[in-house]
Amino acid sequence: MKKLIILWCSLLCILSCQKKETVLDDSLVVCSPHPIEFINPIIKNFENLTGIKVKIIQEGTGEILQKLEDNTERVYCDVLWGGSYSNILPKKHLFLDYHSPNESFIRSEYKNREGPLTRFSDIPSVLMLNRKILGDIQVKGYSDLLQGELKGKIAFCDPSKSSSASEHLINMMYAVCNASSYEDWDYIRSFCKNLDGVMLSSSSQVYKGVFEGKYAVGLTFEEAGANYANQDDTIELVYMNEGTVFTPDGIYITKGTRRLFDARIFVDYLTDKDVQTYMSEVLNRRSVRDDVDIKGKMLSKSKMKVLSVDYSYVSVKKDRWIEEFHRLFEESKEKK
Amino acid sequence: MLHFRDEIRKSFLWYAFIPSALFIGLVIILSFAFWVINVTGFTRQENTHISQSLEKIILDYISVSDSVDFDSISELIKDKNKLSFAYTKLKELALACEIPANFVLLSSDFSIVLQGSSNQVIKIPPYQRNISWGLLGHLKKAPEGVLVEVSSDYSISGLEEIVIGRTLFGESGLVEGYLVFLISAKDVLKSLWTINTPFIITDRFGYVFTSTSLYYIDQYGKFSPNNVTWEDEKQKIQKIIFSSALLDNTFVVYSILDISQLRTALFTILGITSSFLCLLVIGMFLSASKIAGQKAQTIEQLVKAFKDVESGILDKTLTIETNIEFKTIVDAYNKMLGDIQQLIEKNKRQEKEKFLSELKQLEMQFNPHFLFNTLENIKFMIKLDPFTAQKTIIYLSEILRYSIDNKTSMVRLEDDIHYLESYLQIVKVRFTRNFTYSINISPLAQHIVVPKLLLQPLIENSVKYGFNNKERLDIKITGQIQHNWLILSIVDNGAGFEREKLTQIQKLLRSTHNESQHIGIFNVHRRIQLVYGPSYGLEIKSKKDFGTRVRIILPLQEVGNDTNSSGRR
Numbered sequence: 029m030k031k032l033i034i035l036w037c038s039l040l041c042i043l044s045c046q047k048k049e050t051v052l053d054d055s056l057v058v059c060s061p062h063p064i065e066f067i068n069p070i071i072k073n074f075e076n077l078t079g080i081k082v083k084i085i086q087e088g089t090g091e092i093l094q095k096l097e098d099n100t101e102r103v104y105c106d107v108l109w110g111g112s113y114s115n116i117l118p119k120k121h122l123f124l125d126y127h128s129p130n131e132s133f134i135r136s137e138y139k140n141r142e143g144p145l146t147r148f149s150d151i152p153s154v155l156m157l158n159r160k161i162l163g164d165i166q167v168k169g170y171s172d173l174l175q176g177e178l179k180g181k182i183a184f185c186d187p188s189k190s191s192s193a194s195e196h197l198i199n200m201m202y203a204v205c206n207a208s209s210y211e212d213w214d215y216i217r218s219f220c221k222n223l224d225g226v227m228l229s230s231s232s233q234v235y236k237g238v239f240e241g242k243y244a245v246g247l248t249f250e251e252a253g254a255n256y257a258n259q260d261d262t263i264e265l266v267y268m269n270e271g272t273v274f275t276p277d278g279i280y281i282t283k284g285t286r287r288l289f290d291a292r293i294f295v296d297y298l299t300d301k302d303v304q305t306y307m308s309e310v311l312n313r314r315s316v317r318d319d320v321d322i323k324g325k326m327l328s329k330s331k332m333k334v335l336s337v338d339y340s341y342v343s344v345k346k347d348r349w350i351e352e353f354h355r356l357f358e359e360s361k362e363k364k
Numbered sequence: 365m366l367h368f369r370d371e372i373r374k375s376f377l378w379y380a381f382i383p384s385a386l387f388i389g390l391v392i393i394l395s396f397a398f399w400v401i402n403v404t405g406f407t408r409q410e411n412t413h414i415s416q417s418l419e420k421i422i423l424d425y426i427s428v429s430d431s432v433d434f435d436s437i438s439e440l441i442k443d444k445n446k447l448s449f450a451y452t453k454l455k456e457l458a459l460a461c462e463i464p465a466n467f468v469l470l471s472s473d474f475s476i477v478l479q480g481s482s483n484q485v486i487k488i489p490p491y492q493r494n495i496s497w498g499l500l501g502h503l504k505k506a507p508e509g510v511l512v513e514v515s516s517d518y519s520i521s522g523l524e525e526i527v528i529g530r531t532l533f534g535e536s537g538l539v540e541g542y543l544v545f546l547i548s549a550k551d552v553l554k555s556l557w558t559i560n561t562p563f564i565i566t567d568r569f570g571y572v573f574t575s576t577s578l579y580y581i582d583q584y585g586k587f588s589p590n591n592v593t594w595e596d597e598k599q600k601i602q603k604i605i606f607s608s609a610l611l612d613n614t615f616v617v618y619s620i621l622d623i624s625q626l627r628t629a630l631f632t633i634l635g636i637t638s639s640f641l642c643l644l645v646i647g648m649f650l651s652a653s654k655i656a657g658q659k660a661q662t663i664e665q666l667v668k669a670f671k672d673v674e675s676g677i678l679d680k681t682l683t684i685e686t687n688i689e690f691k692t693i694v695d696a697y698n699k700m701l702g703d704i705q706q707l708i709e710k711n712k713r714q715e716k717e718k719f720l721s722e723l724k725q726l727e728m729q730f731n732p733h734f735l736f737n738t739l740e741n742i743k744f745m746i747k748l749d750p751f752t753a754q755k756t757i758i759y760l761s762e763i764l765r766y767s768i769d770n771k772t773s774m775v776r777l778e779d780d781i782h783y784l785e786s787y788l789q790i791v792k793v794r795f796t797r798n799f800t801y802s803i804n805i806s807p808l809a810q811h812i813v814v815p816k817l818l819l820q821p822l823i824e825n826s827v828k829y830g831f832n833n834k835e836r837l838d839i840k841i842t843g844q845i846q847h848n849w850l851i852l853s854i855v856d857n858g859a860g861f862e863r864e865k866l867t868q869i870q871k872l873l874r875s876t877h878n879e880s881q882h883i884g885i886f887n888v889h890r891r892i893q894l895v896y897g898p899s900y901g902l903e904i905k906s907k908k909d910f911g912t913r914v915r916i917i918l919p920l921q922e923v924g925n926d927t928n929s930s931g932r933r
Contacts, residue, residue, distance in 0.1 A: 072569075
């Protein structure tokens with residue numbers, strides 16, 4: 029009889045099969061807006077090296093921050109890996125102070141002075157050129173984008189949707205629009221005119237569009253451009269002669285993490301020379317360490333005009349700038 | 365209350381259908397349970413088999429890497445013979461293992477010293493020469509022991525491999541080189557060709573080394589049974605995942621049992637069986653009521669017979685051709701019915717005898733006073749008027765003969781009146797001119813049959829009470845037919861009754877027992893009612909000092925009718 033009951037029970041189990049194994053996940057939860065190709069090798073090496081299991085949640089920075097703010101009770105992730113400095117600065121209360129032992133190797137301008145904001149990589153805005161489409165037209169900076177020949181051939185993404193586009197807008201404001209004193213919108217107006225009503229909705233459409241020859245010039249970030257430039261000689265990277273804004277991103281340990289120890293190991297790992305070198309050599313991302321050199325077609329900072337940005341000012345102004353940009357873009361479309 | 369027929373049908377369902385349905389259900393469920401246990405057992409077995417063979421493969425190479433002892437790498441590079449000896453040794457060791465793995469011997473700067481195949485075996489990413497990355501980087505950081513990793517870093521094809529690496533130390537204790545074995549997923553899959561169930565082999569972090577289906581691998585190259593990264597929840601619940609870990613959790617083998625087919629089969633069989641059972645139920649209902657109807661027929665006949673008895677029909681005997689049990693009942697019933705009929709007959713006879721005796725008794729109450737008075741009169745008259753005395757004696761004897769004639773109790777009114785006249789003559793003799801009477805019977809009424817000596821007691825009463833403080837008494841006797849009745853009335857002009865007395869008499873007439881002195885009136889009334897029933901009888905009206913009227917209402921019965929049959933009612 030007992031056997032019958034056991035059989036019966038097992039059948040029920042199989043039929044319902046609601047085997048909800050509530051095993052506590054022993055993984056370090058890492059949220060990241062980085063692309064998978066960027067995440068995978070670094071995480072895999074980390075796991076094999078340290079034996080710490082990692083669970084990746086890949087999402088946009090905005091979404092992650094939103095969830096972190098909503099989920100103050102339950103820890104949503106242990107570490108936020110990525111998210112540009114300008115985005116994270118206003119939300120730094122969500123993260124724990126931590127100073128990695130690698131901090132001494134970090135370039136002076138990227139030292140973690142705020143407490144929770146350990147820098148990870150350095151991302152300048154660049155212009156990505158497709159020589160096959162562009163021909164002999166000279167493009168050295170933002171002002172060259174106003175040439176009539178480029179009308180409709182410029183790939184730019186909606187700055188409210190892509191952080192690379194918003195970084196470019198900030199760069200423009202500082203480089204050609206006199207952001208810090210009176211705001212001069214003439215350049216943006218002419219730029220919008222030359223966009224000829226084309227505004228893309230995701231940053232990948234920019235670099236892919238330029239690579240595939242749909243556009244002659246794309247306003248994108250260095251890593252994306254460099255990935256193509258290293259493969260294909262007709263793709264060029266141009267650092268704007270009016271000045272280039274470098275925005276770092278970082279690694280941030282969330283408040284309320286239950287795996288603080290592992291999270292710190294993870295931060296140390298990411299700022300370690302090996303990872304930073306790997307990133308620079310293999311993934312075309314600029315290191316924040318002063319002992320790691322740039323590789324390939326990336327230009328050394330010393331060979332270009334670097335604009336410094338007051339991020340507390342930017343974080344106040346950014347939304348209004350984007351709004352104004354949208355207004356001017358719509359205006360240019362109407363005038364057409 | 366259920367009918368016998370329904371009860372039979374119900375018991376059909378309870379004792380035939382439900383047990384068989386339960387039995388079939390149990391058989392199906394049990395066989396599925398056995399099937400499921402069998403299949404899961406088989407899958408678990410396969411899972412264990414995979415992990416055991418993988419463990420053996422890896423352990424083999426770990427022990428090979430541990431055991432191999434080389435001369436220093438620098439010497440190998442210098443001496444071709446030593447190099448070829450080392451190659452042969454490694455090749456032999458690799459061939460002795462279940463899966464011949466590729467091997468490579470690297471110098472400390474990752475240049476290839478020797479490799480197991482003439483084709484290129486390993487691809488060392490250039491960045492790994494500068495930084496600690498991948499298995500070689502990890503060996504650099506932790507040179508002791510053998511490292512096992514799943515990696516695609518060194519693969520020519522770019523596919524995942526199991527990379528088993530060990531640092532080789534020179535005599536001085538410095539790192540001289542590395543020995544690396546590379547086991548390709550293809551070879552592992554080949555060695556597991558007997559396995560039927562889909563399986564996945566991952567490393568301890570969930571990175572998939574190999575899998576029989578790409579379906580289960582997420583975008584990070586991982587598999588986790590808890591992560592519903594694959595398609596949707598519905599897909600997941602149709603699968604049972606068995607897992608076993610090996611080499612201290614370095615690898616995990618998952619076997620995925622797809623039970624969706626099993627479920628579909630179960631539901632199909634259950635569906636078919638239940639629809640079959642439904643048909644069976646319908647069939648059973650129909651046949652059960654038919655069979656029950658046949659079986660219940662005898663019972664229903666019996667019930668009908670009993671109902672007949674209930675409504676008074678006793679002369680129907682049962683004739684049922686059926687089995688012995690029912691035959692016994694039927695015979696007993698028939699016998700009982702006969703007995704009851706006999707009893708009823710007997711009862712009726714007794715009742716009739718009782719009735720007749722009462723009737724006789726009532727007829728017999730001929731007042732002895734009258735006899736006494738008459739004889740007293742005769743005694744005087746014999747001397748005074750012998751002729752009248754003689755005539756009186758004749759009248760008296762006529763009346764006496766008539767009254768004691770027991771052969772008939774019913775007579776034609778004509779005859780009764782004749783004898784009544786004899787009586788009246790005697791009374792007249794007694795009271796001479798003070799008593800007068802008249803009789804007026806319509807010719808039709810003459811032939812009506814009435815109980816014998818019906819009127820005599822009433823006349824006697826009239827005479828008895830009528831002369832109270834009255835000198836003369838006149839009695840009018842009439843008889844006529846009205847509607848369907850014979851109405852006889854006796855009207856006197858005598859003393860009459862007082863109101864109270866009259867009420868008392870009328871009350872007496874409504875009862876069945878007489879406890880008063882008014883024997884005459886009551887007896888007549890009682891006799892009429894005994895013979896004809898309660899709707900006939902006698903009514904009396906009287907007024908003090910003015911006289912009394914008695915009316916007798918009788919049914920019309922002529923000679924030849926059976927008087928007894930109506931009297932019985």
